[in-house]
Amino acid sequence: MLVSNFRRKEAIPNHFILILFALLAVLPILVLFFNSIKPFSEFGLNPLGPPSEIRLQNFPDAWIAGEYTKIFFNSAKLVFGSVILCLAVSSLAGFSLAKLNPKGSAVIAIYLLVGISIPAQLYILPLFLLWKELSLLNTHIGLIIIYSALNAPFATFLIRSYMIRLPDELFDAAKLDGANTFQIFFRIALPLSWPVILTAGLIIGLAVWNEFLFALTFITDPNFKPMATILFSFQARFENNYALQSAAAIMMVAPVAILFMLFQRRFISGLTSGGLKE
């Protein structure tokens, strides 16, 4: 009893400092949210506080002004395309590196590790010229291929680290029953690894949804642009209409916020797995 009392008293200054930093993290996002449901006329008097009158009409307005039906679809295509392609190649490689250990697989692992550290600026210009030659500029498939390659090393290592812990006996038993390697992968390794596949998919999807540099460079046609670069041009186009701008930004945040609420642990563990060693 005494101990817990002491602890509780000690915790109060902790909470005080932590709340200050939590407010620093959350309040700016809250201001954005308030602004997205605030009438434009109220901005002069009340730029930071909660709105006196909720105006949800900002969202349809922004949706129409930015032609978001098209843009949302563009982003969704990029996200799903990249998640599927990247997971397909990464789960195959992750399985091989975890359980098959081909001779010389260390070379592949080192190549992918170096690949993670290469700054995008080294290859972005030759890649751009290559994509121009192949007529892949301003196409979604071109960007999907790039996003899959960018995220593949991370996804491969994440999936490998999970599959390596699957018991070998399962695979040996299947082998004895006459299953070939591809059947073992599709029938045993893949279904058993669904948690890590889901985590990797969420992280890839988030990275693609938020990505800016490659979207800016490889898609210049406004009809094909995703949410991120459209929001960037939206900010310039409606420079002083903060209601419209904020509504557009919230539309980009909302799917992330909803998924984060549902899968907090997966997002946090997946995003920080690169920084944590086994």
Added chain:
Amino acid sequence: MNFLSNKSYIAWYFVIPVVFIHLFVIGIPSILSLALCLTDWSGLGKINYVGFENFIELFDDRYFKKAIFHNILWTIIFLTVPVCIALMCAYLLTGIKRGQMFYRLAFFFPYMLASVVNCQIWKYLFHPIHGLGGFFESIGIEALASSPFTTKETSLYAAAFVDGWHFWGFLVVIYLTGMYQVDNHLYEAADIEGASKFQKFRYITLPMIRPIFIFSLMIIIIWSVPVFDYVYILTGGGPAYSSEVVANYLYTHAFVRFNVGYASAVGTLMFIYVIFIVGIFGLLRKLGWEI
């Protein structure tokens, strides 16, 4: 694992797709870039070999030197401010029971948001009329009365602030994971000895999380090299090159002026630097540092 040792070529089929797509997008263009940095190509026409001329020109270019200096400043800022705040918050979080998850989510959420969104939020908050400009003026911080993104003296720090605001929650989570692995008996022993909170942090927590801590420093140094989004969106490198960073400098040469050779030379230097840093940390690990 030996259930496939007789047919090991099948194992290779599984890695071919990832190697192929990665070589196609990253490997081959990187090698091209390493080759093109010795030419004066403009993207069209003949490719002339010019030796190390691009590099000689680069080291004479005062805007490039300025950009490098800004990247170094950026690295130093990120190695200190977010690291200290994150260490403190993670340590304080281990001392509380209630609300743990709430704080963790609150700190981490900005890390999930797109750079465009974060930049929009802070552009608005630092707006001299709509944002906090008036508030800063009334409490006597004149420097923030006008937008810090458009002032020469502050533009770089303001962009770094927004990026740091987005990033530090990530550090809290990885430090926290490390701190939970520390054996509780150590703290209990320290309590008996009458150690203060800070002493426990300094002599137990920090040494025990050293591997994660050193690793976080390495990724901060590496991630400070390609910094682009926040500078490009918030300041565009301006005003008057006051927030120019290497990645933005390269972007201008690559996609505005189409100096392929020159931009490749910048990219090559960035690559060499990153490999050098990774090499140093690898060497330290080999020498028996526990990192």
